[in-house]
Amino acid sequence: MIFFVRFLKFLTSFLIAALIAGTGVAATYGLKWWRELPDYRQLDTLSLGAETKVFARDNTPLGTLIPKIGEQAISRTLVNLDEISPFMVAALVSNEDRRFFEHYGIDPYGLGRQVQRLAAGESVQGGSTLTNQLIKNTLLLDEYNQARTPDRKIKEWLLSVQVERSFTKAEILQNYLNTIYWGDGGPVELYGIYSAAQAYFRTTPGNLTLAQSAYLTVLVPSAGRYFDYKAMRPLMKTLLGRMVEDKWIAQTQMDAALKEDLQPRGWKVLYDKKGNITSAKLVDRTQKELKAVTTVRYPQFMGQVEQELVRRFGREKVYGSGGLRVYTTVDPRIQAAVETASKEATGLPPGATLGATILDPFTGEVLGMIGQKLYGDAPPDAWNNAAQGQRQIGSTIKPLLYTTALSTGLTQDHREDDKPITFPCATCKNGVYAPQNFESQTSYRSMTIREALDRSLNLVTVRLADRIGLQTFFGKLRQLGIPPNDGTGLAAALGAVETTPVKMAAAYAPFANGGLYRAPRYLTRVTTARGEVLYDDTLNPVKPVRVWTPQIAWLGLDMIKGVVNDLNEAQGGLSWGAKFGDWPVAGKTGTSNGPKDFWFVGTTPLYTGAVWVGKQQGGDMPINYYSGYVNAPIWRRMMELAHKGQTVRAFSEPPGIQYVDAPDPGYLPNVKLAVLDPNYRDAADTALQNDTPPPPVKYTESRYTAAYNDPNTVLIDVDRTTNQQATEFTPPENIVQRRVYIEQLPAYAPDDSPAPLTDEKADPAAVKSVKNQSAVPQIPAPKETAPKPAAP
Numbered sequence: 001m002i003f004f005v006r007f008l009k010f011l012t013s014f015l016i017a018a019l020i021a022g023t024g025v026a027a028t029y030g031l032k033w034w035r036e037l038p039d040y041r042q043l044d045t046l047s048l049g050a051e052t053k054v055f056a057r058d059n060t061p062l063g064t065l066i067p068k069i070g071e072q073a074i075s076r077t078l079v080n081l082d083e084i085s086p087f088m089v090a091a092l093v094s095n096e097d098r099r100f101f102e103h104y105g106i107d108p109y110g111l112g113r114q115v116q117r118l119a120a121g122e123s124v125q126g127g128s129t130l131t132n133q134l135i136k137n138t139l140l141l142d143e144y145n146q147a148r149t150p151d152r153k154i155k156e157w158l159l160s161v162q163v164e165r166s167f168t169k170a171e172i173l174q175n176y177l178n179t180i181y182w183g184d185g186g187p188v189e190l191y192g193i194y195s196a197a198q199a200y201f202r203t204t205p206g207n208l209t210l211a212q213s214a215y216l217t218v219l220v221p222s223a224g225r226y227f228d229y230k231a232m233r234p235l236m237k238t239l240l241g242r243m244v245e246d247k248w249i250a251q252t253q254m255d256a257a258l259k260e261d262l263q264p265r266g267w268k269v270l271y272d273k274k275g276n277i278t279s280a281k282l283v284d285r286t287q288k289e290l291k292a293v294t295t296v297r298y299p300q301f302m303g304q305v306e307q308e309l310v311r312r313f314g315r316e317k318v319y320g321s322g323g324l325r326v327y328t329t330v331d332p333r334i335q336a337a338v339e340t341a342s343k344e345a346t347g348l349p350p351g352a353t354l355g356a357t358i359l360d361p362f363t364g365e366v367l368g369m370i371g372q373k374l375y376g377d378a379p380p381d382a383w384n385n386a387a388q389g390q391r392q393i394g395s396t397i398k399p400l401l402y403t404t405a406l407s408t409g410l411t412q413d414h415r416e417d418d419k420p421i422t423f424p425c426a427t428c429k430n431g432v433y434a435p436q437n438f439e440s441q442t443s444y445r446s447m448t449i450r451e452a453l454d455r456s457l458n459l460v461t462v463r464l465a466d467r468i469g470l471q472t473f474f475g476k477l478r479q480l481g482i483p484p485n486d487g488t489g490l491a492a493a494l495g496a497v498e499t500t501p502v503k504m505a506a507a508y509a510p511f512a513n514g515g516l517y518r519a520p521r522y523l524t525r526v527t528t529a530r531g532e533v534l535y536d537d538t539l540n541p542v543k544p545v546r547v548w549t550p551q552i553a554w555l556g557l558d559m560i561k562g563v564v565n566d567l568n569e570a571q572g573g574l575s576w577g578a579k580f581g582d583w584p585v586a587g588k589t590g591t592s593n594g595p596k597d598f599w600f601v602g603t604t605p606l607y608t609g610a611v612w613v614g615k616q617q618g619g620d621m622p623i624n625y626y627s628g629y630v631n632a633p634i635w636r637r638m639m640e641l642a643h644k645g646q647t648v649r650a651f652s653e654p655p656g657i658q659y660v661d662a663p664d665p666g667y668l669p670n671v672k673l674a675v676l677d678p679n680y681r682d683a684a685d686t687a688l689q690n691d692t693p694p695p696p697v698k699y700t701e702s703r704y705t706a707a708y709n710d711p712n713t714v715l716i717d718v719d720r721t722t723n724q725q726a727t728e729f730t731p732p733e734n735i736v737q738r739r740v741y742i743e744q745l746p747a748y749a750p751d752d753s754p755a756p757l758t759d760e761k762a763d764p765a766a767v768k769s770v771k772n773q774s775a776v777p778q779i780p781a782p783k784e785t786a787p788k789p790a791a792p
Contacts (some may be wrong), residue, residue, distance in 0.1 A: 186289025355385030364518030403556030655679030
């Protein structure tokens, strides 16, 4: 008996200890889970992947930016509960959570049924309330990604109770209906009732019938049921019967719904008079793709807008808090001109496509863009050759070199020999770099650089680059947004530099605007859905970079006007095909080695544009095609359409320009060359740079990072919302670090502070100090390679 009493005491003590220990463990885990809970109040402003609306410069809508899950775009347009058919709401509640209006986030009856199933050795099915599912698909989605774990379930319950205490049943239903996954919509994933109604029935949520609502509800647990319509009918009938039991609908309504001629998109279904299926065939599953919903105007332009928005504001800002309202630079009239030119483009080499753009040379705004050859009404491929395709630019680089030479004090009648020449090159065949003219044609005479540019002669061009020094030229290329590639050497002067048509157009814009470079841009104004201004280019204009004085820019413009006008086709002119109407045109063709890439880049007093033609995956083009015959007509067509209805005007000539007769009257009998007025000699203000490259050092960073780590650059803090240097008032979350060239610092100066002194205004000691502050190891000097002769 004593033993038994002692045993009872021991057992009681053990149970109490176990209970206390269990309570402690539960409390520990409970406290941990409570601390890890996301803020349930996020549902107040939860965007659920809200779409950002985008507008053209005339405020007409371009469409919406579709958020993505991973790499897959999703379609989700948010709707209010009063915009959804009552049949849809009733069907959802009857199917997913019949006690929704009675419980407080956790349904004890549902949990009890799951316990019974587990006791009977059966698998758990359902049991989650609509509130639980909403929490799982929103607040806990990123943390668990639908994974079934005990701690996720406990967090669901805790959050559900909080949500039910803070939100109405109507608000919970509305959020739930905007989050449900409804299957694959082709280009997008279908999320929310709006996308589902559009995809499956091409209707709006408010117009869903009882039969359509039952159909969509049966898809909620498994969107794959779409592929077996016959198997869905019994499930729909069961659901409708449950709705009658729950007194959502009358028996007569159920009977009418079962007799409805329901035709989900992609299916061809035949019924008898009683509503029984006699035949059901999936004829085209693509019919439920959301082409109508996902189609936007100018998709390739929209792609660049999205990239710029995400870069400036981050993905959460773009797609969170109801999305943004974005006003862009695109001009529908100019865009139509570019698209028409693409559609009408004929004579492209087999397998070739194109990329084309027009921008405003005075603002840098991209007015129109197309990244593919268009065929009829077919949408373009996603890849955007105008903004994404990095291509060797060939001889279109030559005007930039020749103008740089003019900025050092040379004139258009400066002469160089058109004769063979070699340069030492450790990595080239036989240790020398031996450039050649296109098709190895050589005149073996001295000629003016005006004639050499007209004829696009490589030998004269390389001599000119060697005369002024590559570092002098490379400094200008960096200012123009097209820094040279690693390892090009003198080949860069012949176009062994890669960039995009958009950036190439921006590099030519200083010819038309008096020597100022502005990076291409796509945005003018960005606000939140509530009207809060995040960006406005009129309030925070980006300062341009002074590349050339107005006088030097005019001399360069005069040279590329000559490229278009000096020689006709019979005389060997390369760009005559770009002329249209009475408008003055200046520009240059270009062809990369192979030939692979064809170019024409040019400007008028109104617009600057570029056209690239080539094979998207790379590869040589037929040798009997030339950029002057392929690209120039495309450029001409898009420009004449863009200028339609505009009053013809001339380029704006600055003071300090004089004109002299061409020194070779036999070559240019009626041409006057633009030269600097002697009183404006200081306009040629580019100093020659030492071409000795910095010594190589050991460096472990990636070459992409190291490429910017040279003594000509400085690391600065930039406000990514204004693209200007951060100040003490800039929020920390808006600050990003950016490495820029010293000469670019004025463009980043904040509006409320004086621009940093650079160039002729700079204090040398101050500039040296800035350089020293950013001193970092240098990358090895680039190695020169020997390319094939560049074509005109």
